[in-house]
Amino acid sequence: MAAKKRTKRQKPVRFRAARVDATVGSIARRIEQDYKLPEGSVCLLLPTGRKAHVDGKIDNLLNRWG
Numbered sequence: 001m002a003a004k005k006r007t008k009r010q011k012p013v014r015f016r017a018a019r020v021d022a023t024v025g026s027i028a029r030r031i032e033q034d035y036k037l038p039e040g041s042v043c044l045l046l047p048t049g050r051k052a053h054v055d056g057k058i059d060n061l062l063n064r065w066g
Contacts, residue, residue: 018058025054 013034018027028042044052044061052061 020057020059020062022058023054024052024056024058024061027058028054 018030024044028044029039031037031042032039046052046061046064047066
């Protein structure tokens with residue numbers, strides 16, 4: 001059986017990882033924008049289950065996750 005060819009090529013939504021000096025709030029807004037989600041729908045959490053502070057840095061969030 002021959003494999004089907006794709007007629008349309010999927011366009012990637014994201015191209016790179018978040019910068020470590022970016023804020024949690026800016027990355028949450030970018031995720032909402034890229035995936036066309038409603039404002040305020042993305043919440044980045046700490047390993048304890050609490051919300052990460054919007055003015056916190058992504059580097060600190062990543063370090064807490066291990």
